[in-house]
Amino acid sequence: MDFNIKGNIYHVGNVDWEIEHYQGYRYSTHKGSSYNAYLIKEEKNVLIDTVNDAFSEVFIKNLKNKIDLKDIDYIVINHGEKDHTGALVELMSLIPDTPIYCSKNCVKSLKGQYHKDWNFHIVKTGDKLSLGDKELIFIEMPMLHWPDSMACYLTQDNILFSNDAFGQHYASSAIYNDLVDQSELHIECLKYYANILTPYSPMLIRKIEEILSLNLPFDMICTSHGVIWRDNPKQVIDLYLKWAKDYQENQITIIYDTMWDATRVMAELIAKGIMQADSEVVVKLLHLSKKDKNDVMSEVFKSKAILVGSPTVNRGVLTSVAAAFELIKALKFKNKKASSFGSYGWSGESVKVLNERLVDSGFELVNDGLKMEWMPDEEGTKLCIDFGEEFAKETKI
Numbered sequence: 001m002d003f004n005i006k007g008n009i010y011h012v013g014n015v016d017w018e019i020e021h022y023q024g025y026r027y028s029t030h031k032g033s034s035y036n037a038y039l040i041k042e043e044k045n046v047l048i049d050t051v052n053d054a055f056s057e058v059f060i061k062n063l064k065n066k067i068d069l070k071d072i073d074y075i076v077i078n079h080g081e082k083d084h085t086g087a088l089v090e091l092m093s094l095i096p097d098t099p100i101y102c103s104k105n106c107v108k109s110l111k112g113q114y115h116k117d118w119n120f121h122i123v124k125t126g127d128k129l130s131l132g133d134k135e136l137i138f139i140e141m142p143m144l145h146w147p148d149s150m151a152c153y154l155t156q157d158n159i160l161f162s163n164d165a166f167g168q169h170y171a172s173s174a175i176y177n178d179l180v181d182q183s184e185l186h187i188e189c190l191k192y193y194a195n196i197l198t199p200y201s202p203m204l205i206r207k208i209e210e211i212l213s214l215n216l217p218f219d220m221i222c223t224s225h226g227v228i229w230r231d232n233p234k235q236v237i238d239l240y241l242k243w244a245k246d247y248q249e250n251q252i253t254i255i256y257d258t259m260w261d262a263t264r265v266m267a268e269l270i271a272k273g274i275m276q277a278d279s280e281v282v283v284k285l286l287h288l289s290k291k292d293k294n295d296v297m298s299e300v301f302k303s304k305a306i307l308v309g310s311p312t313v314n315r316g317v318l319t320s321v322a323a324a325f326e327l328i329k330a331l332k333f334k335n336k337k338a339s340s341f342g343s344y345g346w347s348g349e350s351v352k353v354l355n356e357r358l359v360d361s362g363f364e365l366v367n368d369g370l371k372m373e374w375m376p377d378e379e380g381t382k383l384c385i386d387f388g389e390e391f392a393k394e395t396k397i
């Protein structure tokens with residue numbers, strides 16, 4: 001891609017229609033992604049970020065169509081992760097002395113990954129780079145989402161180049177927020193926040209408040225993934241502030257796995273009880289071995305409360321449930337209630353294990369959970385439905 005987005009600013013990144021997972025298999029990208037890089041041609045010419053190394057060749061070819069590489073005065077690297085710096089290696093082999101402006105932690109990250117001693121210039125929040133009439137102002141964004149993350153703001157054009165912040169893994173030929181399917185955009189934006197940024201919410205609130213206190217006008221927010229926010233760009237800042245403040249909807253999510261269906265039957269009966277007690281609440285049942293783990297985390301993020309179910313196996317829980325807790329704990333969800341359930345044949349430890357993991361992950365237990373021997377019979381069915389009804393009452397908002 002190489003097209004003008006405003007004034008003398010060009011999008012020179014790539015759309016990745018085929019990618020299905022990001023960071024190995026950590027994050028599913030059902031809708032593809034893009035690596036957005038930008039070229040600003042003023043008195044001084046600046047390239048902001050590059051792209052994934054799989055796109056090095058096409059990236060450099062497109063860049064050459066826009067500018068003689070030797071005329072690039074500066075490169076700004078907002079973040080060292082490979083999806084934005086993979087093509088830097090090839091580019092720097094062609095223009096090895098070009099100064100690279102980045103954070104101190106980004107130098108460490110780039111040296112650690114590529115073992116190159118490029119012409120680094122370390123910048124901090126408030127530092128400025130003159131492009132002639134206009135300036136780039138740097139804003140460090142540590143832990144949003146890596147220690148090296150940074151954004152920069154172009155004066156006069158009033159554009160925030162936010163890198164990962166405010167992005168989505170979303171491939172589209174139409175790159176502006178007002179041109180894409182708004183439902184898809186919202187889902188991908190929320191998934192990105194829930195799965196990547198939730199642990200850093202307190203830092204994010206402070207950083208956004210710091211940026212807003214500068215009273216800078218925002219005509220556009222140019223992210224490094226997905227759409228450019230040009231229609232009411234502040235909407236995504238407001239969304240992030242809402243999500244960062246222990247976000248929840250009137251939703252209960254039941255996540256579970258099952259061996260011979262008893263725990264699944266329990267899940268469905270508990271859901272029935274919740275729905276009987278509260279016709280307003282959204283209830284979702286997600287089988288952890290069948291559902292995408294990042295989609296599950298998006299649903300947990302939206303929930304006011306969760307129920308986790310597993311049968312007892314080898315005195316513990318099924319591995320899919322244990323793996324889900326690895327994610328749930330790491331994402332540091334706040335202000336959510338929970339309980340657990342599970343079937344057993346003889347020893348029956350799963351509910352105890354689940355409760356311990358819920359507490360360890362920061363959830364408020366509303367009761368001791370429900371364990372049930374073998375498949376629910378008539379009495380067991382009533383117990384599950386009653387348990388669901390009680391859970392709905394205890395978590396009602």
Ligand code: FEO
Pocket residue numbers: 079081082083084145146164224225
């Ligand atoms: Fe898009 Fe943190 O890389």
